[in-house]
Amino acid sequence: xxxxxxxxxxxxxxxxxxxxxxxxxxxxxxxxxxxxxxxxxxxxxxxxxxxxxxxxxxxxxxxxxxxxxxxxxxxxxxxxxxxxxxxxxxxxxxxxxxxxxxxxxxxxxxxxxxxxxxxxxxxxxxxxxxxx
Ligand SMILES: [Zn+2]
Numbered sequence: 001x002x003x004x005x006x007x008x009x010x011x012x013x014x015x016x017x018x019x020x021x022x023x024x025x026x027x028x029x030x031x032x033x034x035x036x037x038x039x040x041x042x043x044x045x046x047x048x049x050x051x052x053x054x055x056x057x058x059x060x061x062x063x064x065x066x067x068x069x070x071x072x073x074x075x076x077x078x079x080x081x082x083x084x085x086x087x088x089x090x091x092x093x094x095x096x097x098x099x100x101x102x103x104x105x106x107x108x109x110x111x112x113x114x115x116x117x118x119x120x121x122x123x124x125x126x127x128x129x130x131x132x
Contacts, residue, residue, distance in 0.1 A: 035063065039077040046117045052081035053091070053105055060085065066114065068093040078118055 012020070041062065050057045052064070064083035067073030083091070091099050095110045100107035 035075045035077060035080055040080070043077065043080060043117070044082055046120070047113070048081050050082070051084035051087055052114070053083055053087040053100065053103075053110060056084050058084040062088045064088045064091065066096050068095075071127070081114065 044061065048057075049061065051061065061082035062077065062085060063080050064079055064087070065073040065075060067079050068091075069075075069078045073079050090103065094102075097111070100110060112124050
């Protein structure tokens with residue numbers, strides 16, 4: 001067996017590595033942009049333009065993923081709720097119900113409202129293929 005066979009594999013060049021990184025970044029931003037501005041408006045209205053978790057009205061509500069990105073959640077209409085800066089920062093990557101319990105927030109009321117919103121959103125959007 002000739003030793004040259006072992007050299008068939010070549011490590012990716014710097015340019016190739018850069019291309020891979022760019023492709024990865026593209027995937028991430030596509031996931032982020034899955035939620036359209038119109039969908040975000042609808043979400044804000046559905047929650048009365050208040051924080052979904054503590055109910056406080058805030059001028060600058062942030063998009064919060066109920067299922068955090070780190071746990072497979074995505075920026076989609078089914079997964080994003082408005083959150084005040086304080087809730088968003090506090091919840092971070094925590095599992096939502098565990099976090100709400102810890103904060104003494106009403107997780108049952110939240111889950112009911114969230115389920116309600118998803119039902120109405122799906123009904124008004126007509127045929128929507130379910131997202132995994
Ligand atoms: Zn809040």
